[in-house]
Amino acid sequence: xxxxxxxxxxxxxxxxxxxxxxxxxxxxxxxxxxxxxxxxxxxxxxxxxxxxxxxxxxxxxxxxxxxxxxxxxxxxxxxxxxxxxxxxxxxxxxxxxxxxxxxxxxxxxxxxxxxxxxxxxxxxxxxxxxxxxxxxxxxxxxxxxxxxxxxxxxxxxxxxxxxxxxxxxxxxxxxxxxxxxxxxxxxxxxxxxxxxxxxxxxxxxxxxxxxxxxxxxxxxxxxxxxxxxxxxxxxxxxxxxxxxxxxxxxxxxxxxxxxxxxxxxxxxxxxxxxxxxxxxxxxxxxxxxxxxxxxxxxxxxxxxxxxxxxxxxxxxxxxxxxxxxxxxxxxxxxxxxxxxxxxxxxxxxxxxxxxxxxxxxxxxxxxxxxxxxxxxxxxxxxxxxxxxxxxxxxxxxxxxxxxxxxxxxxxxxxxxxxxxxxxxxxxxxxxxxxx
Ligand code: HEM
Numbered sequence: 001x002x003x004x005x006x007x008x009x010x011x012x013x014x015x016x017x018x019x020x021x022x023x024x025x026x027x028x029x030x031x032x033x034x035x036x037x038x039x040x041x042x043x044x045x046x047x048x049x050x051x052x053x054x055x056x057x058x059x060x061x062x063x064x065x066x067x068x069x070x071x072x073x074x075x076x077x078x079x080x081x082x083x084x085x086x087x088x089x090x091x092x093x094x095x096x097x098x099x100x101x102x103x104x105x106x107x108x109x110x111x112x113x114x115x116x117x118x119x120x121x122x123x124x125x126x127x128x129x130x131x132x133x134x135x136x137x138x139x140x141x142x143x144x145x146x147x148x149x150x151x152x153x154x155x156x157x158x159x160x161x162x163x164x165x166x167x168x169x170x171x172x173x174x175x176x177x178x179x180x181x182x183x184x185x186x187x188x189x190x191x192x193x194x195x196x197x198x199x200x201x202x203x204x205x206x207x208x209x210x211x212x213x214x215x216x217x218x219x220x221x222x223x224x225x226x227x228x229x230x231x232x233x234x235x236x237x238x239x240x241x242x243x244x245x246x247x248x249x250x251x252x253x254x255x256x257x258x259x260x261x262x263x264x265x266x267x268x269x270x271x272x273x274x275x276x277x278x279x280x281x282x283x284x285x286x287x288x289x290x291x292x293x294x295x296x297x298x299x300x301x302x303x304x305x306x307x308x309x310x311x312x313x314x315x316x317x318x319x320x321x322x323x324x325x326x327x328x329x330x331x332x333x334x335x336x337x338x339x340x341x342x343x344x345x346x347x348x349x350x351x352x353x354x355x356x357x358x359x360x361x362x363x364x365x366x367x368x369x370x371x372x373x374x375x376x377x378x379x380x381x382x383x384x385x386x387x388x389x390x391x392x393x394x395x396x397x398x399x400x401x402x403x404x405x406x407x408x409x410x411x412x413x414x415x416x417x418x419x420x421x422x423x424x425x426x427x428x429x430x431x432x433x434x435x
Pocket of ligand 1: 247318348351406409
């Protein structure tokens with residue numbers, strides 16, 4: 001990673017004050033990605049800056065002095081009409097929202113030339129600074145008057161097109177190195193930038209499939225769990241237990257084995273411990289939920305929202321996939337009963353490559369629960385139980401799991417798990433204090 005000694009966290013603070021939202025998001029993202037000190041990202045920083053030189057008083061002074069502008073590789077340039085020069089500089093690295101640009105700008109006049117290189121773009125609201133090196137001197141070279149922003153999904157930093165100003169100190173240095181007449185600091189052109197941020201599979205330490213590419217889901221986000229309507233809504237803390245899908249447990253158990261995440265218990269079938277036997281089901285970690293013990297006078301059946309944290313990771317490095325299902329919420333709500341969960345996948349087109357296409361976590365309606373003819377059994381007092389509620393995969397769940405996209409040699413050729421695929425039935429038990 002390119003280092004610029006001028007760009008320390010301390011010197012950044014004033015500029016960052018108006019830029020906290022981007023910085024906070026990026027610090028979280030970069031920390032989460034382990035980029036601050038960890039291994040290189042699977043997909044590195046991309047994009048870069050586009051500069052147009054040739055308008056404003058400083059550009060006029062350069063023209064008057066017959067100063068020619070070109071790029072330093074790996075930057076590229078092209079001349080356009082009216083003496084304008086377009087320069088493209090690639091982004092090479094990023095740290096705490098400050099990104100470096102490769103190559104540089106060469107100013108030449110007759111047989112003399114001077115280059116500005118090692119650019120660090122320090123984003124700040126309204127006016128960002130680009131520091132760099134002219135000869136051996138590190139100094140602020142340009143400012144850009146526009147307000148950079150990053151999107152909520154941490155994909156990119158965008159610097160909208162803004163006026164590019166050559167700093168007075170840099171202008172003086174260029175003037176003296178070129179032996180030119182007066183070149184004042186001031187407007188020299190315009191700049192825009194789009195820098196795509198590095199990313200990595202967040203589970204790489206547990207499941208060795210790196211993220212070469214990233215695809216964002218088009219699946220609709222799950223509707224929020226309902227507000228319970230009964231007269232006696234109780235707070236509950238009941239951990240859901242669910243097997244998800246027995247055949248998937250069996251398939252993955254022959255490889256890296258399903259892994260319980262964040263305190264989730266992997267429950268074996270009864271009998272002597274046997275690693276060859278797949279898990280029976282998983283008990284997630286209970287989180288506050290609600291139960292409405294409605295009676296016939298309300299016109300509503302019993303309702304419940306059973307929240308949880310934790311998750312299950314299906315990792316199969318030999319076949320090149322990881323599927324993580326986490327934070328399931330079981331909603332008992334008549335015909336709208338369902339299981340909502342976060343689904344995060346990384347699927348490889350070539351299992352030997354160790355890299356895949358990562359689809360970041362999305363909260364979806366994973367399963368539809370059919371409570372038809374299944375009454376709530378309310379004994380002993382303080383316990384409500386629905387036994388073996390049939391569960392089927394929803395269309396959103398099927399899309400989120402991406403198993404109909406699998407087209408890898410050796411894998412079954414047909415769509416694995418289309419909408420309507422039977423999942424494990426779920427037994428829901430709610431307990432609440434009585435008396
Ligand atoms: C992105 C890659 C892959 C994904 C997401 C994937 C996923 C799955 C899933 C979900 C099943 C059905 C499990 C069930 O019975 O419920 C399955 C079955 C199977 N897969 Fe894969 N698979 C992938 C790659 C591969 C590869 C590369 C091979 C072979 C080299 C393979 C071989 C098989 C076989 C033979 C079965 C059926 C037999 C069984 O259930 O064990 N898969 N796969």
